[in-house]
Amino acid sequence: MTALNNATVSSLTVPVPGYDREKTSVVIVHFGFGNFHRAHEAMYLDRLMEAGEGLDWAICGVGVLPQDAAMRDAMRAQDCLFTLVLRHADGSLEPRVVGSVKEYLFGPEDADTVYERLVDPAVRIVSLTVTEGGYLKNPATGEFAAEDASVLHDVEHLENPRTAFAYIVEALRRRRDAGVPPFTVLSCDNLQGNGMYARQAVTSFARLLDADLAAWIDANVAFPNCMVDRIVPATTDADRAAVQEAFGIEDRWPVPGEEWVQWIIEDEFTIGRPEVEKVGAQFVEDVKPYELMKLRLLNASHQALAYLGAPLGYVYVDETMRDERIAEFLRQYMAKEAAPTLGELPGIDLEAYMAKLIERFSNPRMKDTLVRLSTDGSNRMPTFALPSIKENVDAGRPVPLGATLVAAWAEYWALIGRGVISGDQVPPDVSADAMTAAALDPSPTAFVEIEALFGDLGRDESFRRQFLAARTSLAERGVHATLDDVLAS
Numbered sequence: 001m002t003a004l005n006n007a008t009v010s011s012l013t014v015p016v017p018g019y020d021r022e023k024t025s026v027v028i029v030h031f032g033f034g035n036f037h038r039a040h041e042a043m044y045l046d047r048l049m050e051a052g053e054g055l056d057w058a059i060c061g062v063g064v065l066p067q068d069a070a071m072r073d074a075m076r077a078q079d080c081l082f083t084l085v086l087r088h089a090d091g092s093l094e095p096r097v098v099g100s101v102k103e104y105l106f107g108p109e110d111a112d113t114v115y116e117r118l119v120d121p122a123v124r125i126v127s128l129t130v131t132e133g134g135y136l137k138n139p140a141t142g143e144f145a146a147e148d149a150s151v152l153h154d155v156e157h158l159e160n161p162r163t164a165f166a167y168i169v170e171a172l173r174r175r176r177d178a179g180v181p182p183f184t185v186l187s188c189d190n191l192q193g194n195g196m197y198a199r200q201a202v203t204s205f206a207r208l209l210d211a212d213l214a215a216w217i218d219a220n221v222a223f224p225n226c227m228v229d230r231i232v233p234a235t236t237d238a239d240r241a242a243v244q245e246a247f248g249i250e251d252r253w254p255v256p257g258e259e260w261v262q263w264i265i266e267d268e269f270t271i272g273r274p275e276v277e278k279v280g281a282q283f284v285e286d287v288k289p290y291e292l293m294k295l296r297l298l299n300a301s302h303q304a305l306a307y308l309g310a311p312l313g314y315v316y317v318d319e320t321m322r323d324e325r326i327a328e329f330l331r332q333y334m335a336k337e338a339a340p341t342l343g344e345l346p347g348i349d350l351e352a353y354m355a356k357l358i359e360r361f362s363n364p365r366m367k368d369t370l371v372r373l374s375t376d377g378s379n380r381m382p383t384f385a386l387p388s389i390k391e392n393v394d395a396g397r398p399v400p401l402g403a404t405l406v407a408a409w410a411e412y413w414a415l416i417g418r419g420v421i422s423g424d425q426v427p428p429d430v431s432a433d434a435m436t437a438a439a440l441d442p443s444p445t446a447f448v449e450i451e452a453l454f455g456d457l458g459r460d461e462s463f464r465r466q467f468l469a470a471r472t473s474l475a476e477r478g479v480h481a482t483l484d485d486v487l488a489s
Helices: 035-039 041-050 066-077 111-119 149-156 164-178 194-209 211-220 237-247 288-312 317-321 324-341 350-361 370-374 377-384 386-394 400-417 432-440 451-459 461-477 479-488
Strands: 026-031 058-063 082-087 093-098 101-106 125-128 184-187 226-229 255-257 262-266 282-284
Touching: 026 041, 026 111, 026 164, 035 041, 035 082, 035 255, 041 058, 041 093, 058 066, 058 111, 066 101, 082 237, 093 237, 101 111, 111 164, 125 164, 149 164, 149 194, 164 194, 164 211, 184 194, 194 211, 226 288, 262 288, 288 317, 288 324, 288 350, 288 370, 288 377, 288 386, 288 400, 288 479, 317 324, 317 350, 317 370, 324 350, 324 386, 324 400, 324 479, 377 386, 377 400, 377 432, 377 451, 386 400, 386 451, 386 461, 400 432, 400 461, 400 479, 451 461, 461 479
Parallel strands: 026 058, 026 125, 058 101, 082 255, 125 184, 262 282
Antiparallel strands: 082 093, 226 262
């Protein structure tokens, strides 16, 4: 067994960096250094470096939360190397040791060093994968939640922040005062208008400190939108064991992922960008149609899988897809209710894209969990599913499938409240208490009356009728009988 690090990497029998990592230089700082980033942005930069280009675009990962200490320990032990293992549907595994990450910093123990890196003139991009909830926005209004406890803390404690946005704002202030050009802020999260939300979070936080600084950031910092896509499950002990058994590598935190990957980016950067289009990324003038496609088709389908599958006892996405009623629900939901809300998609065969999603979800090697998909649902559903439902409702179109999805979400939290779904199958969610209480309320429509989640959608009588019918059916007859009815309608 070979422990993964700089000293041993050349002895491994799997593909490893063919470039000299000592000659790479940090130009990108990334907040939210989890599995998705490592299987996506870091992978693209690794590919570029392997092609003999982009050595001056290495990454520094940053953790700002106490739980990020585990990643700190893993990355320091492995010199920031990790194994990306693509799981093909035919059962084969495709490993690659990724070398594009050069350092990892842990804010809670050394905020000063994080600031030093961010202010370094060599840094041109600060990227983010902090999850939907990390943008600190009110899910109903979309506005920045200035009253959030972490925000209130950071306004008073910039020397030791708890959020990426405090670091970013303070670093931009220091760069401005020192005459250093500002970096680009590149969100890589699953948010429609992720660049817009990054701009909102950064400028809103800055405004709490200094209105002139906020105006300067708004005028001088680029916040490109981008669409990202790759299914990346959480790493398990089984993944670690598989890497050891199959490849003889002791990797503390390998990354499993699917073969499919996509990155579409608006070409708007403050002081340069890596040429990742040479390794498969796509630069466009307007990413909105593409991100909308992904959010409303892939991500909304993920929510449906979680809330329809978990009550049936399913744990994994692929086993849920073997339930033909659920698979057909996804096909019909995408084709009948989600796709009609999309605009023109140059270069995209929408029918083929939706068929590919069904294939990807069905990959038996991925072992993506329903609890992962349902994590932070109070931020995900208002982003992924509710906008298309509302658009259809506002247009006077029926939403039996969307209403069934929302009803399944409500019943899911009712089952959690009753202890039917328990233990490690309960996803973390900041709105868990509110959703559980509403799901168990004697009024069956109390769930859609949660203003912070549903806004005025929950007050629409047409939607309420469809939701109530679906929820009543789910509660009295179960998932399969409900799906039989809605799919036949």
